[in-house]
Amino acid sequence: MEAAHGHAHGHDHEHDHIPYGIMRWVTTTNHKDIGTMYLWFSFTMFMVGGIMALIIRAELFQPGLQIVKPEFFNSMTTYHGLIMVFGAIMPAFVGFANWLIPMQIGAPDMAFPRLNNWSFWLLPPAATLLILAQFAPGGGAGVGWTLYPPLTIQQGVAMDFTIFAVHILGMSSILGSINIITTLLNMRAPGMTLMKMPLFCWTWLITAYLLIAVMPVLAGAVTMLLTDRHLDTHFFNAAGGGDPVLFQHIFWFFGHPEVYIIAIPAFGVISQIIPAFSRKPLFGYSSMVYATASIAILSFLVWAHHMYTVGMPVQAQLYFMFATMLIAVPTGVKVFNWVATMWKGSLSFETPMLFAVGFLFLFTLGGFTGLVLGITPVDVQLHDTYYVVAHFHYVMVAGALFSAFGGIYFWLPKWTGKMYDETLGKWHFWLSFIFFNLTFFVQHFLGLAGMPRRIPDYALQFADFNAISSVGAFGFGLSQLLFLYIVVKTIRSGEKAAQKQWDGADSLEWTALPSPPPYHSFVTPPVVK
């Protein structure tokens, strides 16, 4: 995908030569190129993780074991989760960060362009390790993306590949976050105070701090798994004085902030789209900043709501229940502010806005089921059932993924200088919306009725909803091929896009840069009033 053509639009003439060929992409230090690579990598991983999901749903279409062996099923569950979280959704938002942050703050590039290149190029080897793990002797690790011991200690060598991959992925995130924070704190154009930054930049500033805080914790946890497996330590083995539940505490201390690492940049994208299509400024900008920061801080204090049934003392359960309920307050503020942005605006519903409104509606639904799960006595019935699976797919797919789709449609005209096909875009939205709900809404009922997670076969009373869910999953998966077609068609033959394609958009990339922007933009910083 060509980020920019050879024409420099009046900003600089020294850098007229844009590199080409494979080596362009291997050695690039350009934030636009790197953003592009992150986005294509993320889409590829989305397809790989998606195929794994379809294998899962194919086996679950009917009771009985028809297609795969249970151990392979468990491996698919594990790598579907790892690939989607670490290979698809997180890199997608890093792609947005790379493309947009320098343009939105009036900077020529990221603070550490070479580090940026390494941050990206760490990902393909890590992804390869995760995929190769399927072919290790003994098959892929069948432990769930949560990697709980002692089961992980029993696994074959695929588990070691997986641990290594997780380390590499974490390294990439940490390096990228250092870059993002330094860029945002130091390279804003004159006049752009922190409280004048687009909210998307704020959400990435906050997310980057979260990443630096918790990725090392995950690294510690998986390293302890590695040493328990091979170096005779017994962190997670009672016979040696350890405790399997220790892993769960460490993992979820990472894991809860991790879900906000996924959600917060998504909030940022939505906060750019909704004002643009409401032709009205974002309602309550400072509250949105404070609410996002509150969510981030609170996210460190609630981890054990993922482990209410491990046997912790009731006082601990009570604390975590109260803290978890509290997160609903700043999250609610954000939802209200988005609706208030729309209120009395002048609304239009092109594809980005469809995804943003879809996000608002479905992410909030997922948030409510999260609140239900946060209530400990209720969670005792619902923990480790399909209710949880439904909850997190609502917030991560209908939430983060829809936000990413909205962002692609929103910014594709800017990045490529070409407009996507609006009719096809709307088709992609409606197909995704309908099939997503078909797949996951019924899973709430499965969980309420008592169907556990991570099982390849189930009792007969769960059959009908599983069949519906599987049909929905295949529909959803096929609809994403339409998305690929739309993007490729836009790049190859889309209509010419305007500089300010969306008349309600007001950040620097829309007001001060052409579509597409030059390979190097803002070589001299703009002055922001």
Add this chain to the structure above:
Amino acid sequence: MTRKTTHAVLAALLWLWAGVAFAEMKLTFQDQKTALGHTIIHLHNIISVICVVIFVLVFGVMFYSIWKHRKSVGHKAAHFHENTTVEVIWTVIPFLILLVMAWPATKTLLAQRDASAPDITIKVTGYQWKWHYDYLQDGVSFYSNLATPRAQIEGKAPKGENYLLEVDREMVVPVGKKVRVLVTAGDVLHAWYVPALAVKQDAVPGYVRDAWFRVEEPGVFRGQCAELCGKEHGFMPIVVRALPPAEYDQWLSEQKSKRAAGGGEKVAAAGAVDGKATYDQICQVCHAIGLAGAPKVGDKGVWAPRLTQGEPVLVEHAIKGIRMMPPKGGNPDLSDAQVQAAVDYMVGQSK
């Protein structure tokens, strides 16, 4: 009829038809058989209703806005972008709503965690891939395995009514009595989950956690393991049968006499003194991986000092118990001859 009435009637008929046609599709919790279970459903319903009301209000506003404030109908954008009063209100009110939810939630949780003064206590141990039940005060213990034939799972035979939710030996409890379960595991994490009894407790190897329930009426209640534990995680169900107290007492004395006759356990019932079979069924739980200091079978280094004591001494330790190992590994229904044969086998593998 007006259009509105017609629509209402049609909607009601559709709902009725759906209810009949899709009767299998359960929309909510299983019928609860404990008082606490009913309380939990009640709590869930209150919270869900509050959430639905807020959801409808907020998205009612949004959909109204989508309808009325569209550019295509000519609506011009207002310019406001902040309002501190409104922001304070919609921060404080949700907080108050949460307080309203937290109060009953706290009371229910405190009740749920109070396992004191039980009438009976049963130790539940999760293994890969079966459960073990030990009635501590009665000396009755047995394994509980999935009873669904493999042929049904592979589609070679029609599936029975309790497909994947049936076992060879059920856990039996008395109705109306407080049953405390002590839950642990012998290898990896499992979880003991019976939806109709509102109990879910993680089984952590090396640690003992408790939960409790009091069944209100007789019946059979089916659950499953709820923590991924390996390839047969989906195939280790739980069946609890609640009997009126008199029938329960009868069941219990039958179990005790079976044990006394030495025919209670599968291995014992087989009558054979097959050391390997005993090891595979029972001893391997600790001795295969060296749990709690058990000498790992096949580990010559750890067995060598033990072998210098001579096998008769090792057999006596196994029968009487030593350090972390209870007598006969906690299987009083094994005969001394069976223990002897198992030790023979283990020693043979570890020389």
